[in-house]
């Protein structure tokens with residue numbers, strides 16, 4: 001006898017709706033959850049590809065399997081790195097597996113990472129800082145245990161990084177990362193411990209130790225002098241550079257790795273599908289025995305039954321847990337991190353940079369990725385949302401931090417931002433742990449003793465395989481096999497594939513390299529779908545967007561790899577929206593046309609798909625800032641130049657007292673002579689009676705103190721561009 005528990009709360013529905021971009025999908029949710037009308041939801045036929053890939057059932061077949069009366073050994077909810085990994089692990093151990101994802105695979109956190117398979121240099125530093133604190137004397141046993149736990153986690157990350165690089169070589173590569181030092185002693189010290197004031201001197205040794213944790217399987221870390229650094233990383237500011245330490249991490253295309261894991265799970269027999277959402281739990285007595293599922297593309301509702309249910313909802317795990325128990329204590333905290341994408345010329349194509357000591361203590365990575373420069377932060381704690389939109393404050397903070405290391409003639413401008421997005425890292429704690437149980441530093445696996453539902457959350461992209469192994473070990477004694485498995489496209493791949501693709505299919509060199517790094521040996525199948533360009537060279541591979549290596553054949557292939565929406569193709573199957581939001585918008589009509597042909601969409605569906613894609617891709621940042629609600633306290637250098645130039649009435653390149661006084665008056669807060677002198681003297685740090693652009697920038701980025709700076713910040717935060725700036729302040733502002 002099945003009983004159903006359902007979450008129908010406006011807050012929950014609203015949060016869930018944010019992920020569903022397509023108007024058809026949103027109306028479906030309304031029909032299903034909020035309306036009392038019995039009329040059936042609009043159907044969305046033709047969204048399922050019926051064309052199977054070699055060895056992998058089509059999405060249509062997968063839905064048929066999920067809708068069947070079968071009882072699965074395990075049902076996994078969530079198709080990010082964690083859920084897809086668990087599905088692959090369980091299926092490869094011979095279990096009968098179902099796995100559902102409410103959006104596209106990797107549509108949330110797993111496509112919005114820094115793209116590093118990293119072994120945890122930061123954790124090594126913070127755990128050492130913990131060990132060397134006064135707690136070592138106050139609580140020695142606990143402190144040593146904490147350090148050891150953290151240290152073993154780093155060792156685990158090294159093992160997983162090695163596995164990814166050696167076994168999944170078509171999806172991963174080494175990336176050298178430079179840490180520039182312009183002083184030998186840093187104060188205040190990074191990582192919260194005075195010993196790290198010596199970090200510049202210690203770094204080469206710390207990094208050698210870091211290499212040793214991989215048993216030296218990584219390329220060795222090394223040190224570059226200023227001259228070598230100038231040749232290798234000409235974009236760096238070399239003015240005060242003392243030396244640069246270089247170490248290695250692995251890099252990947254996260255959304256592609258996620259899809260490769262999900263499709264490999266399908267290859268091993270899992271019934272897995274995207275756009276299928278768990279909406280209610282099914283219970284047999286108190287034990288969970290499955291879920292009620294909603295196909296977000298067609299509106300079909302059906303039950304999926306399983307002996308065991310695993311939640312792998314990343315930062316949304318608590319929402320899933322509410323389906324099981326409306327009173328469930330929170331277990332997963334979100335921590336947001338934003339990234340901006342800049343043109344590739346800001347970074348060498350084969351070396352990144354790490355700022356370990358940003359103005360607010362976060363790490364900042366500056367990495368070459370897919371021909372562009374990816375700059376992003378580690379995270380800030382806040383509740384998880386689903387929108388990709390990165391707050392303008394964060395974008396500006398990132399751009400300002402970049403300026404610290406780049407050569408002065410390479411100031412990053414706000415208009416250089418090609419795309420910007422953010423994600424929420426799941427940080428988990430075990431709500432079912434007995435008092436006194438050790439606190440996990442990494443992923444948490446917890447089983448509800450009443451319902452038997454297990455959740456897994458936390459961890460990192462790097463540890464997806466280990467997390468999957470740990471959670472599946474909870475439900476079977478069969479041995480884990482994932483270390484032996486090459487992900488989709490890995491079998492038959494070798495490093496010469498780009499050359500062979502170019503020779504056989506007449507592909508451009510960049511297209512061939514992109515196809516082999518994305519699809520591995522399956523790139524041959526993509527090439528078989530490619531159309532002639534009509535040019536002398538390249539002969540095949542019509543581009544989706546000029547200047548990007550994505551070709552139209554990939555759109556057709558993506559449909560067979562379960563892509564259902566135009567946004568799927570532009571965000572995750574290709575990474576165009578992540579790399580260049582404007583170029584992605586331009587590509588929407590053509591992608592929609594190809595998908596409509598492949599999936600048999602009507603004109604209405606095509607139009608609705610295009611509208612949703614425009615709407616969703618507009619949430620990614622771009623060259624035009626959306627400053628609504630943002631504070632320009634940390635304005636970009638370009639913003640500051642514009643403000644400076646607007647105040648500099650005589651265009652001398654310097655501000656004098658009169659110009660500052662005029663600016664304040666025009667902004668609507670005239671100053672007394674005393675106030676003016678105080679503000680001006682604070683700006684004029686060289687005490688030469690005039691304020692240079694550099695002095696103005698330093699002053700602008702100082703802390704608000706209720707005086708002129710704060711008033712200016714407040715005024716300018718409402719302005720969108722310099723024309724607006726000139727109007728702020730009741731009319732003819734700033735001349």
Ligand SMILES: Cc1cc2nc3c(=O)[nH]c(=O)nc-3n(C[C@H](O)[C@H](O)[C@H](O)COP(=O)(O)OP(=O)(O)OC[C@H]3O[C@@H](n4cnc5c(N)ncnc54)[C@H](O)[C@@H]3O)c2cc1C
Nearest residue numbers: 078080081082102110113114116278314337425460461462
């Ligand atoms: C800014 C940032 C940078 C990062 N950088 C790195 C890095 O460089 N290296 C690294 O190792 N790690 C990194 N991480 C961490 C890593 O990205 C995450 O640990 C990992 O992606 C989490 O995967 P997940 O599957 O647990 O969560 P998610 O990817 O969020 O997957 C959960 C899925 O559950 C689905 N879902 C939710 N509710 C339902 C439902 N009712 N029915 C069906 N499906 C549902 C969601 O749609 C979602 O797709 C970073 C994280 C952030 C935020």
